[in-house]
Amino acid sequence: MLRGLMNSSDELMAVRAAELYYDEGRTQDEIGSALHITRWKVGRLLAQARATGIVRIEIVHPRARRVLAEQAVKRRYGLKDIVVASSAGVSSAEELQRRVAQAAADYLTALRPAPHTLGVSWGRTMHDVAACLPRGWAHGVGVVQINGGLSLTKYGDTASATALVIAQKAAGSAHVLPIPAILEHTATKRSIERDRAIAGVLDRAAHAQAYLFGAGVAGADSALVHSGYLTAEEVEALVRKGAVGDVVGRFIGVDGVPVDSELDSRTVGLPLERIRTAETAIAVVAGEGKHEVARAMVTNGLCTVLITDDGTAAALLEGSAEPERREVQEQAS
Amino acid sequence: MLRGLMNSSDELMAVRAAELYYDEGRTQDEIGSALHITRWKVGRLLAQARATGIVRIEIVHPRARRVLAEQAVKRRYGLKDIVVASSAGVSSAEELQRRVAQAAADYLTALRPAPHTLGVSWGRTMHDVAACLPRGWAHGVGVVQINGGLSLTKYGDTASATALVIAQKAAGSAHVLPIPAILEHTATKRSIERDRAIAGVLDRAAHAQAYLFGAGVAGADSALVHSGYLTAEEVEALVRKGAVGDVVGRFIGVDGVPVDSELDSRTVGLPLERIRTAETAIAVVAGEGKHEVARAMVTNGLCTVLITDDGTAAALLEGSAEPERREVQEQAS
DNA sequence: CGGGGCGTTGCGCAGATGAGCGGATGACGC
DNA sequence: GCGTCATCCGCTCATCTGCGCAACGCCCCG
Numbered sequence: 001m002l003r004g005l006m007n008s009s010d011e012l013m014a015v016r017a018a019e020l021y022y023d024e025g026r027t028q029d030e031i032g033s034a035l036h037i038t039r040w041k042v043g044r045l046l047a048q049a050r051a052t053g054i055v056r057i058e059i060v061h062p063r064a065r066r067v068l069a070e071q072a073v074k075r076r077y078g079l080k081d082i083v084v085a086s087s088a089g090v091s092s093a094e095e096l097q098r099r100v101a102q103a104a105a106d107y108l109t110a111l112r113p114a115p116h117t118l119g120v121s122w123g124r125t126m127h128d129v130a131a132c133l134p135r136g137w138a139h140g141v142g143v144v145q146i147n148g149g150l151s152l153t154k155y156g157d158t159a160s161a162t163a164l165v166i167a168q169k170a171a172g173s174a175h176v177l178p179i180p181a182i183l184e185h186t187a188t189k190r191s192i193e194r195d196r197a198i199a200g201v202l203d204r205a206a207h208a209q210a211y212l213f214g215a216g217v218a219g220a221d222s223a224l225v226h227s228g229y230l231t232a233e234e235v236e237a238l239v240r241k242g243a244v245g246d247v248v249g250r251f252i253g254v255d256g257v258p259v260d261s262e263l264d265s266r267t268v269g270l271p272l273e274r275i276r277t278a279e280t281a282i283a284v285v286a287g288e289g290k291h292e293v294a295r296a297m298v299t300n301g302l303c304t305v306l307i308t309d310d311g312t313a314a315a316l317l318e319g320s321a322e323p324e325r326r327e328v329q330e331q332a333s
Numbered sequence: 334m335l336r337g338l339m340n341s342s343d344e345l346m347a348v349r350a351a352e353l354y355y356d357e358g359r360t361q362d363e364i365g366s367a368l369h370i371t372r373w374k375v376g377r378l379l380a381q382a383r384a385t386g387i388v389r390i391e392i393v394h395p396r397a398r399r400v401l402a403e404q405a406v407k408r409r410y411g412l413k414d415i416v417v418a419s420s421a422g423v424s425s426a427e428e429l430q431r432r433v434a435q436a437a438a439d440y441l442t443a444l445r446p447a448p449h450t451l452g453v454s455w456g457r458t459m460h461d462v463a464a465c466l467p468r469g470w471a472h473g474v475g476v477v478q479i480n481g482g483l484s485l486t487k488y489g490d491t492a493s494a495t496a497l498v499i500a501q502k503a504a505g506s507a508h509v510l511p512i513p514a515i516l517e518h519t520a521t522k523r524s525i526e527r528d529r530a531i532a533g534v535l536d537r538a539a540h541a542q543a544y545l546f547g548a549g550v551a552g553a554d555s556a557l558v559h560s561g562y563l564t565a566e567e568v569e570a571l572v573r574k575g576a577v578g579d580v581v582g583r584f585i586g587v588d589g590v591p592v593d594s595e596l597d598s599r600t601v602g603l604p605l606e607r608i609r610t611a612e613t614a615i616a617v618v619a620g621e622g623k624h625e626v627a628r629a630m631v632t633n634g635l636c637t638v639l640i641t642d643d644g645t646a647a648a649l650l651e652g653s654a655e656p657e658r659r660e661v662q663e664q665a666s
Numbered sequence: 667c668g669g670g671g672c673g674t675t676g677c678g679c680a681g682a683t684g685a686g687c688g689g690a691t692g693a694c695g696c
Numbered sequence: 697g698c699g700t701c702a703t704c705c706g707c708t709c710a711t712c713t714g715c716g717c718a719a720c721g722c723c724c725c726g
Binding site: 372 | 681
């Protein structure tokens, strides 16, 4: 049952019918008499035209979603929920990122039941999500930072700022981790975690009802490189060990497990296991470079909810044997 | 009655409704209960979504036409008929040109009553039209070349070849003008026209029922420059005199009249007056560079039928005060 | 040459959809 | 505070459209 096999004269007829139907708004009956065919034939031609992609219907709007791709990805990876933002009409990577962040903000706002405590990470993506959240998106939510992020290069702590903004906009309380993401020695990390204030925040983080976090690329662009925790060379070494990106500060491979256990033991924050067992773990992942991390996350249970763009969704569906794959990819590309 | 004025929450609702309707194929009733609105509201939102361009329906096919743009241009310039080819999915100027040529071939094939004698010009566009015509597009049509075109630079006569191909594919006879397009002296032109064979062809051309011709840009790219009749400098001089392009070898200004009467008197072929008074004069004009010539032609009655691309159509509609202008341009761009 | 299988066509019908209409609701000016 | 106007909403009705079904023609193979 390969669709798209149409008589070439039927194909031309379908094009004419589609023009009259969608551009001129004529009824199938009118079109039938104009083209000297029955109205049933017109209906079938129009259906074929849509099926073969001659007629392309796209929804051009910053908040448009790709429902078909959502369903396919959700089913394939057994996610609890998913949002796939449309990239129709997007011209820059920043714009795409912003659209996905907006989608995440919308999702969070609509999340029911609202979490009592929300664990959040930081990064470029999370910053955008915080910015997109409307004032009053929730009421009295406790927002806990789940991994360290005191910037070594920039003035001010953008990581904590993210948590603060999210909390402020919900008229809630923020619990920040004003400590480095990665320490030089495992011992330092252990002792910091034992500090009463820090331990309190980490404990609170471990008991959050929901987590919201981004993902980083494994490359010189990584936020951990920009912040000065790692050098480009160190990240390159991680890539050689199989790293595809980082989740809450921890670089994982395609199996979803940290590629460097020593580095991992120096990383402050919630262990990935906690994310993996969380009831609600919302990953926000956008952009060409993050397809691999996204795949690693969804295949290894590192999120229950995925919020991403249609390009990433298409990448996640590649190699799928699902019947509607072609359609979904066409739409998502 | 300015459309596009929508409540922002309505707008979001419209986006969601459009997703469910067009992507998922749900009924308006289902969407209504899903979004907690009545089905009538859903219908109105969908209508608004289409009106404001949130939902964009385009027909992606090499032979797709722009019916709305066709109507607008036809009405505005009082044409007898028109074809506007869609440029959706076109990547190169050549592809666009080919689509328009195909449209012209289709138009010619469907033309009823079929002309007994068809006058044709030559050029890149006409060459493509000839190539696109199917074998047997008509039966026994006499094809007459209406302007000289013996190439001075290339071997063989591509101008006559065009007429020959068109005639052959209709199992008809060709009458060619194996003479230069432009002569050096007016006297030579006069004596050539007095030659019995030439005069016979020209007379036949003058009595054709229909004419098919392209248009050239006024620039170094002109076919008349490539063929060696004019130098780039001479064309530049013509541009300074107001030339916007050439029609059957004659450079015209925005008023549709030859800009250089001396040059015109050295040009062999049908006078523009004959085209202007023809019952059926089919102009085939495609491409960014030909917007101005196209305008000159349609505003001065140099064609009764226009076959062009949607970009040119949009250009022709610019400055129009027609109510549906916005929509048409959106669609045509 | 004939029969069976398959795709295509025309059609009835029920469900889906769009146009027009009165009433409610809210904004604005007096 | 009140009258007026415009807009929006839900509804009825007529129309449009998608789906299932039977008949037809076509092609392949025996």
